[in-house]
Amino acid sequence: MNAFPPAQALSGRRPAVAVWPWPIALGLLTVFGLLSALLGQHGIWLALSWAALSLPLIVTVICLVRAWSRPSDKGGRS
Amino acid sequence: MTTATLRRWFVVHKWTSLACTLFLLIVCVTGLPMLFSEQIWDAFVGDDDPPYEVLPPGTPNASLDEIVGKARALYPEQIVTNVAPDDDEPAVLVSMAPSWQALKDDDKFPDRHSGHWIKFDARTAKVLKQSPPVDAPKAPRTWTAAILGTCTRLHMNLFAGLPGALFMGAMGGVFVASLVSGTVLYGRFMKRLPFGSVRRDRAARLAWLDLHNLLGAATLVWALVVGFTGLVNELQTPLFGLWRVTDVRQILKPYAHLPVPAQDHLSPVQAAFDTARRAVPGNAVTSLAFPGAPFGSPVHYVLWTRGATPLRARLFTPVLVDARTGNLTGAYPMPWYLRFLEISRPLHFGDYGGMPLRILWALLDVMVIVVLVSGLVLWAGKRKVATDARLRALGYDLDDGDQAPVSALAEGAR
Structure with a gap:
């Protein structure tokens, strides 16, 4: 997710990254999750809804765990 | 993005957020117990109604x-x-x-x-x-009733009736504006930062900013949907009022001056239920009001029917059955704005996908609370930091094209 060559990261000038793919993906998952339970009503659609709405939460937790599990990573690697 | 535009978006985000944060916190916190009110009720109060007689399955209902x-x-x-x-x-x-x-x-x-x-x-x-x-x-x-009642009223109208509801609706609109402006700023702030970064190793402020951005991005669409449907829900009283003075008045006009007949001369209630069911196939009849009821007709049974699927469960269609003759007068689907309101409800309440959906709703709600709190921390902390230090802390370069927008940002934040 955030793999930077240390040299580049330490230079202080970060390369531009694609900002939107992740937020858009999570947003689409949310929309799908909200609608699949509403329109599908039962069975597989409910399960898909739960899965889709869980993913933004899971992704957030993974990001937080990664950030907190590497406290000594000074400098660039965010 | 030009200096002026960025500054404008920043000011919009700052002020819309400041205006609605307190109320959003109230709504998010009180919403949690409301989400599980049925379970809380069953666990702490229950009802003391006598149990139902056990009858063979398929026993028909009495007339x-x-x-x-x-x-x-x-x-x-x-x-x-x-x-x-x-x-x-x-x-x-x-x-x-x-x-x-x-x-x-x-x-x-x-x-x-x-x-x-x-x-x-x-x-x-x-x-x-x-x-x-x-x-x-x-x-x-009971304590349960007191707590749930307080939460519900704080959530809906801050104990202030219709003005409170309209105010909370306005706050919902401000919240949506804050989300939109926040999204624009997100695009600017995350230009050189991979998604999900939380810079814990530098200024504490950066960790808060990254947390705000990460959780904000993850909950953005959910917050937009729940915020906007909340706004629509707060408009229910005026919307129903509008319907009442327009369509309903037109429908009832020919009967408005008639006297209410005595109840022992009315057509059978069971037949009225059956007539309504036939008039709106696929709907369930939820109640029947007798002639003379407020907002009803003096000579009609008003039967409320509703859809059977989650999407249509709150989509009500009233049916008028002439209580003198038992004949169907008509079924009256609601106007578009009330249909929109009724469809907004499940999307606000999160009650259409079983317990797992409620739990997800609660978790997303907690994440929004973190976004609100981190936003407050950023706002409060920012006031102490000198502009230059802040710019360096934000990781912006002061020696290239970034300079103009960033100093604009600093201006806007002041």
Whole structure:
């Protein structure tokens, strides 16, 4: 997710990254999750809804765990 | 993005967020117990209603005419006001009152309730329970009821009735504006930062900013949907009022001046239910109001029907059945703005996908609370930091094209 060559990261000038793919993906998952339970009503659609709405939460937790599990990573690697 | 535009977006985000954060925190916190109110209720209060008789499955329901007849026999001096079969249980609730006028006059006395109800077993037509008599000592209010009641009223209108509801609706609109402006800023702030970065190793402020951005991005669409549908829900009173003075008035106009017939001369209630069911196939009939009810017709049964799927469960279609003849007068689907309101409800309440969906709703709600709190921390912390230090802390380069927008940002933040 955030793999930077240390040299580049330490230079202080970060390369531009694609900002939107992740937020858009999570947003689409949310929309799908909200609608699949509403329109599908039962069975597989409910399960898909739960899965889709869980993913933004899971992704957030993974990001937080990664950030907190590497406290000594000074400098660039965010 | 030009300096001026960025500054404008920043100012919009700052002020819309500041305006609505306190109320959003109230709504997010009070929403949590509301989400699980049924479970909380069952766990801490339950009901002391007698258990239902165990009958072989498939036992047909008693005729509603029999049930209404029994209610009338119990209180021969009174009128029946409403008949409502329960959604989940084999029960029928019959509401009665001394007269329509007595019910109307209740408004003038805060503690007077002329109406009362009788709960029947839908299959055997036996009386299960009655509302406590008016002069009975009031049962002490339970903690559960007090907490849930307080939460609900804070959530909906801050204990301030219609003005409170409209204010909260406006806050919902401000919240949506804050989300949109926040999204624009996100694009600018995350230009050189991979998604999900939390820079813990530098200024504490950066960790808060990254947390705000990460959780904000993850919950953005959910917050937009729940915020916007919340705004729509707060408009329900004016929207229903609009419908009442337009369509409903038109429909009822030809009958408005007619006298209310005596209740022993009305067509059968069961037949009215059957007629309504045929008039709106696929819908369930949830209640029947007798002629003379407020906002109703003096000569019609008003039957409320609703859709059977989660999407349509709150989509109500009233049906008028002439209580003098038993004939169908018509079914009246709601106007588009009320249909929109009714579809907004499940998307706000999160109650259409079982317990897992409620739990996800609660977790997303908690994440939004973190976004709100981190936003407050950023705002409060920012005021202490000198502009230059702040710019360096934000990781912006001061020696290239970034400079202009960043100093604009600093201006805007002041």
